[in-house]
Amino acid sequence: MDTEAPSAQFRHVYEFHIRFGDIDSQGHVNNVKFLGYLEDARLEMLHSDPVRKGERPVRGMVVVRHEIDYRRPLLFTVDPVRVETWVTEVRTASFKLAYEIRDDEHVYATATSTMAAFDVAKGRLRRFTEAEQEALARYLPRE
Numbered sequence: 001m002d003t004e005a006p007s008a009q010f011r012h013v014y015e016f017h018i019r020f021g022d023i024d025s026q027g028h029v030n031n032v033k034f035l036g037y038l039e040d041a042r043l044e045m046l047h048s049d050p051v052r053k054g055e056r057p058v059r060g061m062v063v064v065r066h067e068i069d070y071r072r073p074l075l076f077t078v079d080p081v082r083v084e085t086w087v088t089e090v091r092t093a094s095f096k097l098a099y100e101i102r103d104d105e106h107v108y109a110t111a112t113s114t115m116a117a118f119d120v121a122k123g124r125l126r127r128f129t130e131a132e133q134e135a136l137a138r139y140l141p142r143e
Helices: 031-047 130-137
Strands: 012-016 061-070 081-090 094-102 107-119
Touching (some): 012 031, 031 061, 031 081, 031 094
Antiparallel strands (some): 012 081, 061 107, 081 094
């Protein structure tokens, strides 16, 4: 999985608190819950573009693929945990996101998602607009 981490300036940071319901019988966060954390972070990133002042930067998309590597158990804590998200690739009809679920000391999981542009009204894949590609490219690492 290619999740080479860019500097912090290219990352969107989403913080959350673990709920008691997230904990499984082994005493750590259930692996399935990680998908929910990724979804929350992804949606916040894509819907909180400050440049567009409330206008959604990307309209209509579907997840094509998720891949998660679990690095260490995530135990209950009252301190916030964060998902750092960045774009690794923007194409004409898809893009890839990388994530780290972490706190200040540990990385609990790394993940990638491939997303595709989708025309909800027509029920089919579509190409991104130039404005959508530009909005996504803001999260690409710069040389």
